Amino acid sequence: MRVNRILLSSALVVVALVIQVSVLARLHLPGAVPDLLLLTVLGLALVYGHVGGALVGFGAGLLADLAPPADHAAGRYALVLCVIGYLAGLVKPETGQLKSATGPMAVVVAAAVGSTLMYAGVGALVGDTAARHVGLGSLLFTAALYDLLLAPFVVPGIMALARRAENDPLAESTSAAARATDISSGWLSGGTGLKIGSQRNGLRVKAARARMARAGRIKGVKRL
Template sequence: MTAARAALLGALVCLAVVCQAVVFRYVAVDGVVPNLALILVVAAAIARGPKFAMLLGFGAGLLLDLAPPADHVAGRWALALVVVGYLAGRVQRDARSSTVTAVLVVGAASFVGTSVYALTGVLLDDAALPMDEMLQVIVISVLWDLLLAPLLIPLLLWLMDLARPLRTA
């Protein structure tokens, strides 16, 4: 991967994390914002496969873990986005076939990623919410991500195709 392509992907991750932490906090529903980093990882999984998405998910997750207000044990989002990258990459061919399928993959990935994050909080006894509040956060998060996915997935897939290395014959 060239430096320009790596810089584009790094900028996309940073932009997603900054927008998620700063911009969308003003439109949060019960304190829950859309997970733009998760949508980016799903787009990477659809465009480039599970290995690439797992690496991007780890980096984006670490940025999310360290971005203010970091009030949890570092590594929880990194783990969640690695799992999301792997699972979304496993259905790469099906998700690439249509935008509707890609949006459904985002919904499933949002459920899995947010659930992994919540369950690791319970296991680590890290500011665990009561179960009913945890379920409410998961539902709101999935709805946010499903709302933004039809707008972001085509754009992100196009950007991922720009960042794809050219194949030589």
């Protein structure tokens, strides 16, 4: 990943995690907790693609695993967000522009349900049965509902910031200078070069004609 991607992703992930732990987790909503970190990963994955989404998801999940008050095994949420970021990056639009909000909203619902199922499945493998006591059905419904309600305020802004960070002024100036160099060199070789060549050929022809004319005059004098 490029430096601007790393800096932006790190800043957004840290801010999202702080807000989720300090604000959203304290709302005591029924069922699941709105997953701002998941929405951040989705927004970045829809711009950076599957590789960038997987890397961002793994880093965000690992940070959430290590940040207090985490009470689960380290690496559990990192695995979940890594897979979610990879899958979300696969549906990245080729043009980079979204034609409608239907696609991203479907991605949010699928990611909310899929991350909850994966988190519960990994927990069952390591002996964590908390999802059974809360009720997996209510967790799935509330997770999808909360994330879907929060997504319009988060995902478009994240994607806009990511696209803006992709427009590197230094890279643009470098590419513009390269294009100007190509154009100028092409203009010199295709335009002025040919003119100079034709002028040189014309001068050579004129010089040859002048020499022939002088030779003819000299021979004429000798014949006289």
